[in-house]
Amino acid sequence: MRSIRDASTQTTCDCDDCPSYALTGHLQRTPDQADRHHQVRAREGWTDLEGRDYCPGCPVNQPEAEHDHAGAWVNATA
Numbered sequence: 001m002r003s004i005r006d007a008s009t010q011t012t013c014d015c016d017d018c019p020s021y022a023l024t025g026h027l028q029r030t031p032d033q034a035d036r037h038h039q040v041r042a043r044e045g046w047t048d049l050e051g052r053d054y055c056p057g058c059p060v061n062q063p064e065a066e067h068d069h070a071g072a073w074v075n076a077t078a
């Protein structure tokens with residue numbers, strides 16, 4: 001789920017029970033900054049599936065029981 005506010009852009013994992021989220025603060029948001037936020041999330045391994053967002057710990061092609069819900073804390077260097 002994406003929340004775009006005047007001062008921030010937030011992506012929250014849509015997997016049930018997953019607390020992961022990513023937040024980018026903006027002094028003054030522009031469409032460019034929101035785009036950049038989403039591009040960084042994609043590089044970190046977030047998945048956008050039909051408007052729902054999943055963190056790197058919640059691969060959409062795996063059963064939920066195998067998710068580690070660690071998207072907010074993984075070291076995304078891959």
Ligand SMILES: [Zn+2]
Nearest residue numbers: 013018055058
């Ligand atoms: Zn997640």
